[in-house]
Amino acid sequence: MAKxxxxxxxxxxxxxxxEFVGHEWxxxxxxxxxxxxxxxxxxxxxxxxAIGYTVMFPAWPMISRATAGITGWxxxxxxxxxxxxxxxxxxxxxxxxxxxxxxxxxxxxxxxxAATEGGRAAFKVNCVQCHGSGAAGxxxxxxxxxxxxxxxGDLKTIRYTLEHGxxxxxxxxxxxxxxxxxxxxxxxxxxxxxVAHVRxxxxxxxxxxxxxxxxxxFANNCAVCHGPDGKGGRQFGAPNLTDGIWLYGGDTATLxxxxxxxxxxxxxxxxHKLDAATITMLAAYVHSLGGxxxxxxxxxxxxxxxxxx
Amino acid sequence: xxxxxxxxxxxxxxxKRKAVYPKAVDGFFRRLKWAIMIVxxxxxxxxxxxxxxxxxxxxxxxxxxxxxxxxxxxxxxEIWPHEFYYVAGLLVMAGIGxxxxxxxxxxxxxxxxxxxxxxxxxxxxxxxxxDGDRNAxxxxxxxxxxxxxxxxxxxxxxxxxxxxxxxxxxWIFYFADAPTLAQEFLAGSAPMVAYSTVGVxxxxxxxxxxxxxxxVCIYMCPWPxxxxxxxxxxxxxxxxxxxxxxxxxxxxxxxxxxxxxxGDCIDCLxxxxxxxxGIDIREGPQIGCITCxxxxxxxxxxxxxxxxxxxxxxxxxxxxxxVEKAGGTAQHPLRTILRPRTLIYFTLWAAIGFAxxxxxxxxxxxxxxxxxxxxxxxxxxxxxxxxxxxxxxxRNMEARPRRVALIVTSLADATIWTADATRTxxxxxxxxxxxxxxxxxxxxxxxxxxxxxxxEEFTIRAEAQDGDRRGDxxxxxxxxxxxxxxxxxx
Numbered sequence: 001m002a003k004x005x006x007x008x009x010x011x012x013x014x015x016x017x018x019e020f021v022g023h024e025w026x027x028x029x030x031x032x033x034x035x036x037x038x039x040x041x042x043x044x045x046x047x048x049x050a051i052g053y054t055v056m057f058p059a060w061p062m063i064s065r066a067t068a069g070i071t072g073w074x075x076x077x078x079x080x081x082x083x084x085x086x087x088x089x090x091x092x093x094x095x096x097x098x099x100x101x102x103x104x105x106x107x108x109x110x111x112x113x114a115a116t117e118g119g120r121a122a123f124k125v126n127c128v129q130c131h132g133s134g135a136a137g138x139x140x141x142x143x144x145x146x147x148x149x150x151x152x153g154d155l156k157t158i159r160y161t162l163e164h165g166x167x168x169x170x171x172x173x174x175x176x177x178x179x180x181x182x183x184x185x186x187x188x189x190x191x192x193x194x195v196a197h198v199r200x201x202x203x204x205x206x207x208x209x210x211x212x213x214x215x216x217x218f219a220n221n222c223a224v225c226h227g228p229d230g231k232g233g234r235q236f237g238a239p240n241l242t243d244g245i246w247l248y249g250g251d252t253a254t255l256x257x258x259x260x261x262x263x264x265x266x267x268x269x270x271x272h273k274l275d276a277a278t279i280t281m282l283a284a285y286v287h288s289l290g291g292x293x294x295x296x297x298x299x300x301x302x303x304x305x306x307x308x309x
Numbered sequence: 310x311x312x313x314x315x316x317x318x319x320x321x322x323x324x325k326r327k328a329v330y331p332k333a334v335d336g337f338f339r340r341l342k343w344a345i346m347i348v349x350x351x352x353x354x355x356x357x358x359x360x361x362x363x364x365x366x367x368x369x370x371x372x373x374x375x376x377x378x379x380x381x382x383x384x385x386x387e388i389w390p391h392e393f394y395y396v397a398g399l400l401v402m403a404g405i406g407x408x409x410x411x412x413x414x415x416x417x418x419x420x421x422x423x424x425x426x427x428x429x430x431x432x433x434x435x436x437x438x439x440d441g442d443r444n445a446x447x448x449x450x451x452x453x454x455x456x457x458x459x460x461x462x463x464x465x466x467x468x469x470x471x472x473x474x475x476x477x478x479x480w481i482f483y484f485a486d487a488p489t490l491a492q493e494f495l496a497g498s499a500p501m502v503a504y505s506t507v508g509v510x511x512x513x514x515x516x517x518x519x520x521x522x523x524x525v526c527i528y529m530c531p532w533p534x535x536x537x538x539x540x541x542x543x544x545x546x547x548x549x550x551x552x553x554x555x556x557x558x559x560x561x562x563x564x565x566x567x568x569x570x571x572g573d574c575i576d577c578l579x580x581x582x583x584x585x586x587g588i589d590i591r592e593g594p595q596i597g598c599i600t601c602x603x604x605x606x607x608x609x610x611x612x613x614x615x616x617x618x619x620x621x622x623x624x625x626x627x628x629x630x631x632v633e634k635a636g637g638t639a640q641h642p643l644r645t646i647l648r649p650r651t652l653i654y655f656t657l658w659a660a661i662g663f664a665x666x667x668x669x670x671x672x673x674x675x676x677x678x679x680x681x682x683x684x685x686x687x688x689x690x691x692x693x694x695x696x697x698x699x700x701x702x703x704r705n706m707e708a709r710p711r712r713v714a715l716i717v718t719s720l721a722d723a724t725i726w727t728a729d730a731t732r733t734x735x736x737x738x739x740x741x742x743x744x745x746x747x748x749x750x751x752x753x754x755x756x757x758x759x760x761x762x763x764x765e766e767f768t769i770r771a772e773a774q775d776g777d778r779r780g781d782x783x784x785x786x787x788x789x790x791x792x793x794x795x796x797x798x799x
Contacts, residue, residue: 106729133684134682134683134684134685135685136684136685136688143685143688143689145685145688145696145698146688146689146690146691146696147690147691147732148690148691203693240691243691243692243693244689244690244691244692244693244759245689245690245691288728288752290688290696290698290728290754291688292728294731
């Protein structure tokens with residue numbers, strides 16, 4: 001160890017003119033080069049800042065949660081505030097949408113536009129699970145882009161379907177249609193014949209003896225709902241069998257299955273889950289996808305718009 | 310060897326600024342600088358206040374960078390963001406223009422037109438007006454701080470500050486309607502960014518023009534380096550003709566009495582005294598020389614007084630310097646300026662300029678862009694047709710509302726409609742009203758028979774329905790489902 005002489009004060013390294021600290025190891029000694037003043041001050045400032053920060057904001061982890069901090073700030077609280085601010089900003093237009101009967105929306109382009117965009121967002125949350133992100137549906141789940149509607153494609157009708165659902169057993173106002181299963185009612189040959197007839201009226205196969213036989217069976221068993229010409233009927237939700245759109249499939253195998261076992265697709269009702277404005281917005285969005293139909297000519301004086309739940 | 314192994318360590322790498330007190334001077338180049346200063350400052354301050362009538366749908370400010378609405382107006386030209394290549398073209402022209410000017414007349418930009426030079430010059434005039442000329446300034450600087458000095462300093466700095474605020478203040482008027490913004494600015498209701506911009510520019514002008522001055526050119530600015538690299542032996546630079554000036558004499562009479570042979574330079578140091586960057590041009594070309602040519606004026610005046618021809622310090626190329634040194638006569642300046650290098654630069658510069666002018670003249674002010682909906686790609690319709698959806702953007706870049714026809718060609722038996730209309734057979738053209746100077750988004754439905762190519766190309770055309778019938782078209786694809794089901798169906 002190099003011992004600094006006690007009387008001559010600190011030793012100084014000659015080439016650099018810096019004092020020694022007094023630490024030495026294997027002949028290498030440490031010089032006393034202090035940190036720059038500005039650096040040190042910045043460092044102290046960060047310490048003071050840190051103390052202030054831990055007092056003001058949540059910082060120290062405790063057993064169940066961190067210390068609260070005297071400002072009471074939390075990131076959850078900030079998020080809630082921002083969401084609330086957004087909702088407050090949207091509130092007037094949402095209120096206006098809720099207050100407007102849906103068939104009058106198209107006359108107010110700004111509201112209609114807002115409704116469509118709001119519906120686009122709500123669709124992504126509530127509807128894509130079955131109808132798909134592009135609303136193109138899949139087997140058993142209708143494509144909402146096309147121009148074929150089981151129950152009707154004007155704004156008001158779409159809204160009713162949304163609000164009350166389809167085949168909800170616990171709800172009286174729900175859309176209800178019941179195709180019977182024909183297994184055991186019709187013979188195998190009859191089923192084959194009626195399927196052939198349906199494929200004929202939808203333009204998928206030419207007429208033959210089989211289709212003529214099927215036409216008779218159709219008239220006896222199916223025409224009640226699907227109509228004598230097979231064009232269906234919206235009052236029963238009976239699909240049009242002559243067009244190019246099939247919910248489950250128009251090939252022989254699928255049609256045979258449909259006739260034998262029937263189809264009982266269910267859509268949940270949204271009236272008790274979503275608020276009126278959101279349902280209106282969803283209807284506007286679905287209507288905008290390309291298949292939306294014009295509202296029926298206004299029947300004068302229809303004040304009974306507001307349906308009881 | 311000693312010095313190689315132990316190079317002298319400078320005490321500090323920071324060189325303290327040596328204050329420069331340029332002396333007032335008069336002469337041809339000084340007057341040229343006055344003229345250029347007036348012209349450039351006038352352009353800068355007056356431009357935002359010029360009006361240009363564009364009708365009711367566009368602002369009437371001649372030069373306006375409307376960031377909020379993403380438009381750039383310059384007299385009859387309006388540029389949209391997607392036409393930013395015109396600005397890129399202007400920047401390329403500025404770059405080549407710099408090459409051209411530098412190879413022809415050296416660092417003329419630095420010496421005359423650069424804002425740093427112009428504002429420094431302005432600040433120095435203010436300084437001379439308040440503090441007096443070079444010697445008075447030197448004395449005042451050395452004098453201890455007293456009431457008189459403080460008063461002068463505060464007065465000088467206040468005037469600088471006013472100029473600086475004027476500079477920053479003028480800048481913001483390029484970005485908003487000048488008269489409106491001026492009112493708002495004074496009333497305190499202008500946007501925060503206006504005040505902060507003025508604040509920042511006031512600070513930079515005050516500091517750069519008042520205190521940093523030539524240090525900006527020597528240490529901060531990259532252009533002197535680039536320009537130095539651009540200079541060649543045929544570029545005009547400010548040259549001290551040492552073959553004529555050396556050896557220097559201190560007082561003519563004295564040297565004549567002694568009978569020594571002397572050059573024309575009498576070492577009066579006027580060239581150093583007037584130099585705004587504080588260099589001695591007699592040491593040869595150097596980075597500190599911004600070629601403002603004030604030393605030429607100063608030297609010419611002295612040469613006149615002692616009865617010698619002007620031009621001991623003068624614009625001269627390195628080539629001419631060699632010729633003159635050998636006793637020849639220099640080329641006419643025009644021949645120096647018009648040489649292949651400058652002509653090539655000029656041709657390039659002009660070609661880009663003409664190309665842009667042509668493009669500006671020929672551009673259509675109607676633009677179409679079409680995006681095919683991908684989810685779903687196609688929709689089966691009940692009557693067997695297939696529908697594809699497209700999101701169409703029609704850009705009307707004219708300052709008036711226009712009616713535009715959207716026309717589908719070459720897709721057999723197609724029919725088109727929009728969300729607010731219903732489908733009817735064989736409609737191939739619909740009209741859209743596009744507001745002035747804006748983009749109209751249209752959702753277009755196109756239906757065509759299921760039979761056909763799986764991916765069929767067709768054209769959507771946008772055609773203005775008023776006067777100028779030009780438009781724009783876009784090639785798009787109509788997609789159909791795969792055709793297996795047809796084969797299945799017997």
